[in-house]
Amino acid sequence: MNGFRLSAGAIGVAAMLALTACGSGKSVDGGDETGADGVKHGPGVTDKAIGVGMITDLTGPYAPLGKSISQGAQLYFEQVNKDGGICGRTVEPQVRDMGYDAQKSVGAYTELEPKVAAFAHFIGSATVGAVQDRIAKSGPLTLVLAWSPQMLGSERIQMTGTTYAVDVINGVDYAVEKHGLKSGDKIGHIYVEGDYGVDSLAGSTYAARQHGMTVVEQKVKATDADMTSQVAAMKSEGVKAIVLSTSPKQTASAVGVAAAQGLKVPFLGSNSSFAPQLLDTPVGPALTANFVVMQAASPLSADLEAMKKLAADYTAKYPDATLDNGVMAGYTTAAITGDALKLACGKKDLTREGIIAAHRSQNAWDGGFGGTMDFTDVNQPPSRETHILQPDKASAGGLKIIQEASASENAQKYEIKIG
Structure with a gap:
């Protein structure tokens, strides 16, 4: 998800709320208890219940995905409870709901933090960033749906998949192989300001340099809707491919404008750039013809029993909802959270430190969703592999695999810088 810089007012609110929380007398390091069953537990856990938080976007720019993410997670926990909890x-x-607003994220985190044993998801680099120091210092295990390298480095904060930059490197290497890009060519990159765009641009710049190519970059704001001038700039520069690290609506504009202007080049979309609802718009045919998505996670259409069951269960639970990547993301992060809790239970330690230690002990988590993730190194993403996916209206979630998850040589050797 893309981000934005906090205003002075937002920082002030964050600081004030942080002081209020610190002065509340609630300590995550103190107050641990041992239940009647001999299980130690901390904040968010009683002898009868485990609180799990979700901070999402239900009213902002990523609202459709945010709804799917939250419903996917709720489906997982509902199934867990039916099986005995x-x-x-x-x-x-x-x-x-924080509406993708940093100040609202601070408020949501401050309210929920004392009540939960873990956060099954927290959406957005900038929104997580508003409370990141607090999480890293004393917060619970927090699964973030944000792929900036700034999310690395803390045992308490866990991204899934890989960083924006690594996804883009794998995507550019795919374009070189499949579309014949070569040394001396130019590739375009339209990216939204903030961590999402900045790290994605780092990936395209690195990959282009490895192949003797250059990048024509165009930065946009999250609120920009019309990509006409950006696409015109790409066309005038004679780019051979365009990377899009944008919102779904911005993606639709860029691909639609290019089709109208006769610019026929491949488009490579970062993992937050697409929503299947776009296939029902006039730009749908152009997306199907010239656009692919770079994404670490398997799509809902993957030929996996766990994915087929998820799609069927979700449709049964939410018959009027759209199947999209948010469903898979929410369910998967909930499953990762659930497995950490189960492992911690096995050690009879549901304190925050016990849950985090259990989670970080896993070096090959799969969950049946394809591709393994290593959670043991806090300074590295759990994977460097990326799927290449093509929009397809007939496929569950609107995407089908055209290249299975893999990590190119460039993606494997890319140095991820934290901070």
């Missing part, structure tokens, strides 16, 4: 306790999901 975790450690003999009912899991109680608590969802808060």
